[in-house]
Amino acid sequence: MLYNGSANAGCLVSSDVCNGSSTKKDVSVTPTAISMTVGIVSNTLALFILIKAYRRFRLKPKATFLMFASGLVVTDFLGHLINGSLALYVYASQKAWETFDPHKSLCDFFGVSMAFFGLTPLLLGGLMAVERCIGVTRPLFHVTVRGSHHVGRLLGLTWLLGLLVALLPLLLQRSYQVQRSRSWCFFRLQGPRDWVDVLLTILFSVLGLLALLVSLVCNSVTFLTLLRSRVQLDRDHHRHSRNTSHHSEMVCQLLAIMLVSCVCWGPILITGIIFSLEDPGEDQTSYTHMLLVVRMATWNQILDPWVYILLRKAVLRRLFQVPLRLCSPHSNFRFQWQGSMEASSSVISRPDFICLRGPFLPDTAIQSDDLR
Template sequence: MAPCENTTTLHTGGKVVSSTLLFTAGLIGNIIALAILYKHKKETRHVSVFYILVTGLVVTDLLGKCLISPVVFVSYATNLTLKALPQHDGLCDYFSFSMSFFGLASMFFLFTMALECWLSISHPFFYEEHFTRRRVVIVFPAVYLCSLLICSLPFMGLGTTKQYCPGTWCFFNMARDGKNSVSFSVLYATLMAILVGAVLVCNTSAAVNLTKMFKQQRKRSNSSLNGSRARHFAHYQELDNLILLVLMNVIFLICSLPLTIRAYIGAFAPDNSDEDDLTALKFASVNSIVDPWVFIIFRTSFFRKLIFACCKDSAQS
């Protein structure tokens, strides 16, 4: 049995300072990101579909932080584990569900952003006809509903939840469950892996097609320079969105890969290493903290001028 699975007091390895810093960084980052998005909406008459989806991602990350982190702070403040807190019935299940729900919802938003970026570059006519701002709003209830249905499976008998050290974490049990031939952890990890793969395919295809567009514009030497610039800068927004999306997905891949690996190890070659499981969970939680800061840094004038300069040099060459 795991050392912290049924304990009532926190394990000595718990560090409230690091949890507080991570929560503060995530909260401030998401609020600043929302402020930037609001400013963009005020300054720009036409808000792109990509920015609507980015807003959904930021709001999801912010909700996750606000609904999960307070439970951790209460546990630290009372020196009691989640299973020992007053009126704790269902608290561990709530924590596990919230972790998996917001992680999956964020991945769905990243996939939708990648799909939108790919269609806008590779199939512009189809994109203009079908990807309208009114229609893309449907993505929000669809993402949350799918995530809700999938993450509710443990409550229907597929898999179980488990308390991890130092006692302030709960997540689905990543060890093999004797009651089910296929545990929820394998299903969850497989779905995340599929979404990550789909995102990588969309981003790669979009990058290849965008590169071809720039090369074709370079070969049009008979056109005037101003005309060449106009055509070249027409794809600046797509390049801008693509780079931001690639950065976010690299971070998500790094953060989600350990959890996926641990889920498969627990299902097919269990080593009962709670320490490794907890490390994977911490990596997964960091994604919602780093993503908004990547967006904030990328939206600074320095990074945008750098990209614009690259486009300009390419157009003049």
């Protein structure tokens, strides 16, 4: 998670740390403390929901998705905790980097943490989209590779890749840079640079954008496959399976995660590439723009957990019912009850909604055992 505050616009950035002439009257720890608290509470609640759901679907295809989602939430939680604690310490020290970090060791650790917890959630989002795409389009292959040991290896490799990219500047003896707000450290975007500094920033941004592109392509393929399958089932007058319902829930969550990531991280990734190719210098407009995109990126790890909190099947079902009731007046809306016998010999009543003036919306059937 990225943390920043307002800073003196005249702060020079030609060196690794802005000069000490910048005023500190603008130091405010309140926004950082609130953001950290909300993020930790949100991710904790989302993790509790995911763990509870995993216990229910441990032996089902949804379990793999829940393990990846739990890994994403844990990553966001640690990002809030670690980066938030570092930001609070910087604010408590009045942003005097020359005093409390003369050897730049804390700045390097802050920069590694920022890069890791910024890139890894994007990679995990892309990995989740690929997993769901395989599960929908190649279910037999998905069954053979969905074991918990395979999921654990993929999570470990994703975290390792994010950590490698974050440590790459230190391995190449390129320190992270204190940014103009003096409240966080990141790749060297301003001041004296060479081709290695430019390449490191571009690598980070390109990997992030590539993860967003993979998410977009895979989620689109998954959505279209499910839509075509549902249309075929309705055409053949078959009852939709519960697997289709679970797939629809997971796809809705993935689409929401992708949308949040694109809106929150897209601007800063593109800005990083632009600033790498063209040094903005001390221009006030570029500084204001960078401050805006960084603040947008801070919302990614806050909004991610709410995707799992709000976009659950019980909530989605109620949302789908609203347009179904409004899509057609009385005579064009058919409401039928069908009964089905479960293995436990319990009878479940399920309404089938058919909208005659528009496409059939999936997962509108109400089943009492699906409610959470």
